[in-house]
Amino acid sequence: MSSLIDKVKEVAKTLIPVVVLVLIICFTIVDVGTDVLFRFLVGSVLLLIGLTIFLWGVDMAMNPIGEYMSKEVATSKSPVKIAVLGFLLGFLITVAEPDLLILGNQIEEASGGTLSSFLIVYMVSIGVGAMVTLGIFRLLRDRPLNRFMAVTYGIILILGLLVSQEFLAIAFDSSGATTGALTTPFVLALSLGLSNVKGGKYAEENSFGLVGIMSAGPILAVMLLSIISGQKNIHGDAGEYIFQKGVIGPILEAVPHIFIESLVALLPITILFFIYNFTKFKIKKSEMVQIIKGLIFCLLGLVIFLTAVNCGFMDMGRIIGMELAQMSSSLLIGIGFVLGLIVVLVEPAVHVLGSQIEEVTGGYIPINLIRMTLSLGVGTAIALSMVRIVVPEVKLWYFILPGFALAVFLSFKSNPVFVGIAYDAGGVASGPMTATFVLALAQGAATVIDTANVLVDGFGVIAMVATAPVLSIMALGTIFERRKVVELKHSAEETGSVADMPIAVSDFNHDCLIAIVNRGYAGYVVDLAREAGATGATVFHGRGGTDHPTVILPIVNIELMPEKELICLITDIDKSENVADFILKDTELVEKGEVAVYISPTFALIKDFSSDETSTATV
Amino acid sequence: MVKIDTIFFTIVDRGKANAVLRKARECGATSGTILLGEGTVQSKLLDFLGLTETRKEILLIPASDELDTNLHDQISQSFNLSKKNKGIAFSIPFQRRTLNNSSQEHNISIDDERFNHCCIFTIVEKGRGMDCIKAARAAGARGGTLIHGHGAGVPVDSYFHLAIEPQKDTVLIVTRKEKAVPIKMRIYNDLELNKPGNGIIFTLPVSRTSGLFEDKAEDRKGGTS
Structure with a gap:
């Protein structure tokens, strides 16, 4: 039983700080009401169960599927086939992402119907498909990631100067929306599989980076869409938010809806895999059973996890945000920082990335160090987001554009393995926890503060969360690189003592x-x-x-x-x-x-x- | 007593190897290499759920004879290896090869009477490691440790002219010498290692062990096999 307990423990270790902090806030500063408090507690338990099951499903299903698909991609005989399959994979996983549809609807509303959500969802998916294809080619050709990303972000920077404030925020948010709970682990597995198949000296560096490349797709797509359509401003206001009542009621109500969303998100990968299995892979039955079990765990875990986050955490975040914003802005910024520090560790993809880093580097990069760095990055990001809400003069691009420029610069100084991890970390950190709990906190604060616009300031929080870890991990990589240089001088080791023993039986061949x-x-x-x-x-x-x-x-x-x-x-x-x-x-x-x-x-x-x-x- | 140079193997839970290595340094070890691996669980429920692995670390320390004895004593004491599920340690005679002493001859053998245990290594295609452990269990082994590795590159005819590095599972099974032959034969037959490319199996002598629960496993064997 111990391995099951280990898994639960691993998740609990990241969840407990969040629960404790929120409870302290509830009992000392903010009065949230019993309904919300109990829903939060029930949600925490569900989250623990859901996330554990989900992670274990990812282990059993996503990783092997990613492995088989990547083998298929890498051993294709024609570049066209690689391109088509790469594009298809990127497109399919994105188009089914529930978060993206929500974002599309928001933009449609905000733009007064000029941009339909349909158009946005498809443009973003095409963007992801194209970037995944390019990413796969980069990996197979051993082109350095830092240069590839330098070019990509160069284009984004130029486009960023052309589009309006609001669209800058939306563009970066859409990239956060595409790196959802399911897509990130899958793309991580795909990237790992590809580099395993390819092998060679750069196998380790190549295991990361595809998520980072992928998340540039939506940014480019939305920016281009804004420039082509001439859409500059968004207006409107988010509708009045209604808090849910009761404890169990809202949770049960949310389940069917979330179930369908999760199923839809999981289906494209599954179907594609089954088609390939039928025609190409022909996997052994026992292995297939494992994968199917894994897929069921994925679905089950995801449903429980999302239900917990949506019902238990969202209202809590919003109320805390509202109350704190009323009290004092420095308190809001401070608590935003601390929440950011610990909330990011509950993100499912952070767990997946962590174990992948351990696996790939053979334990060379301590995961706890990566987690700490990630925490610091996200904490800072959320604190700065709060500053942005409180002080209207501070604009999003003050942080985002120089942030990425700095990241590109550091990527040439940093340890190459870290470059991939850092770019991936952006997508990994901006998962469902950020999209619900943290976003709700920011929106709650924005509703109370007069100068802030819920819609405009709400967009951009995810963008910040996606930027900061890239920088912080890149910085860590730079430190690692410098340490490594010092270490290389090494004197020849003393040879072991020579044993003298009579020649024994020589029946060994x-x-x-x-x-x-x-x-x-x-x-x-x-x-x-x-x-x-x-x-x-x-x-x-x-x-x-x-x-x-x-x-x-x-x-x-x-x-x-x-x-x-x-x-x-x-x-x-x-x-x-x-x-x-x-x-x-x-x-x-x-x-x-x-x-x-x-x-x-x-x-x-x-x-x-x-x-x-x-x-x-x-x- | 003749001196035997060994590589000292320790298998502990993930995250503990650093501490073991630190302890080993205190005992005088100069270097160590840590690999990541997976241990096995014996539970029908978990097996059904697909949770069949516990994460382990394997620490290898090249040691001289005195150091080896010292390490066995110190490490089993500090890390409670004598208790169940705390980890195991064993030594495999290995000689460090250097250019200066290339004249030396092989001087150890599996049949050496002083060695009661041996370590069976099986290298198979990725995904078949668990089958291998199942086969070994059926033949009386208690469990095994799985290490992921990859084989040497094989050029493949594809657009990018890749040298595919086939993923491999390596299974380590430490067992008493008497049991080694049936286990080996069982794995050899069950995994069809007689066919080319399916895998290889080899045995290394083990000069000393700590924390092994072979005898208790014997009693329970009826239930598990």
Whole structure:
């Protein structure tokens, strides 16, 4: 049972701070009324259950689906096919996103019907499709992400100067709307799958970044739409907000609606996958059962999660926002900051990204550090959003445009793995929690403050949340990069004592060779080993330290360990020494790769496929 | 007593390996490498729900004979390895290869009488690791640890001329020597390793273990197999 408890614990750890803080606010500063308070508590329990089930469904279904689809994409023989499939994937996951439809309706209303929601939904989906395609090509061609994003954001900056204030906000918000609870984990899985299939030296860097690229699509699409249609201003006001009454009633009422939305959002990926499975993959039945179970968990978890957030958290956020804005603006900004710090950690995609980072970097990047940085970024973003609501002179573009310019600059200084993670973090942080709880908080505050417009100031909060983590994680990456440089000088290690033992039984035909090198040198080792007569190898990803002073980040006291690759080779007993010597003779490998080779005789059940050398090589 | 150089393996819950490595450094270890892996759970309910993994870390420390003894004592004490589910540690004789002493000969063997345990490594295609553990369990193994890795690149005929790196699951099973042969045969047959490309299996001798619950598993075997 322990692994189930672990999963619940993991989610609870992120949720409890939010609940505690909100309760403290409720009992000390703001009187929210018993209905809302109880609904919040029920919502918290539901959220815990829902998020746990959802994350586990993502593990079981989304990751394998992403893996199979990416294999299909990467091994296509024609670029047209890659483009079509990439576009289709991007388009389908976006067009079904419930958040996007809501945003479309809001814009239709705000623009007085000039821009129909239909047009917006399709334009944004086409934007995402196009960007996903470009992103896939970038990944497969090994083009550096920082340059790619520099060009993309360059275009966005230029367009940003041409469109109006309001559309700038809407454009950035639409990108937050497309990176919903389902799309982000799927695109993360797709990106991971692609880089796994592709492999190579940049596999790690390539595992991230697709979400970031994807979220640029809607920004470009909406900006272009504004420029082409000549639509500049939005007007109107959000309708009077009605608080729900009762505790259980509203929750039950919301379920069918949310169920249908979630189902619709999940369907396109599922159908596409089943079509491909039927015609191409033909997955084993037991694996299929797992995936179907996973999809059911995804749906179930998502429904419970969204119900909890919509019913339990939205009203709470709005009331807190209203009451605080009445009291004092500095209190509003302060509490906005603290809420931002902790709310982002409940976002489903943050959990998914966290485990992916751990998996990909073999634990090299401590997830807690990423979480802290993400928190700081989002906290600042929300505090600044509150400033924007309180002080009408402060405009959104003061933050957004220079923010992205700075991000582009930092991306050239930062550790390459972090560039992808940072761009992804924007999409990851602006999930359903931000879109409901935080947005409600801001809108609540805006209704009370006279100079603020609920609609205009409401737009733009998500944009801020999507920008700040990009910057903060990029900054972290820059710190990592500098630390790494210091660390590379390393003296040759003392060799282990030589054992002298009589030659024992020689019925072993194979040796097991383990070579440990710095990251990026595994491919090289395998090539050398093959040259020397070894047939195949398996590579593992890990982290490790030698006894030279390890790098410890100040303040947070987190130890950084260099990334390592471990190569396991099974070779014929008479070849193994050759192979080992061949590897050790390579000076570059010894100096830069810090290679260490260990040998042990092994009893291997390997059939000799001497007639079919290549197939053993793959093992 | 002859000295044996080893690699000291520790398998603990995710997040604990750093602390173990710190402790090992105190004992005099110079370097260590940490890999991420997954352990197995034995529960019908969780199996049905698809929750079949617990996240683990595998720590490898190259050690000399004295250090190895020291590590076993110190680490099992500080991390309570003698209690159940706290993790295990074992040592596999390995020799560090350097160019200076290339004349040395192999000097250890699986059949060595001093070694009671051995460690079975199976490398199969990704996704089949669990099948492998199931097969091993059927033959009397208690559990296994799964590590994801990838094989060497194979060029593929596609638009981008990729060298696909096939994803692999590696399964580590530590067991008593007597049980090793049936387990190996069972895995070999169940996973059809006789066919090319399906995977390989090999065994390494284990010189010392801590925290292994082989005997208790024996009693429960009737229920689990």
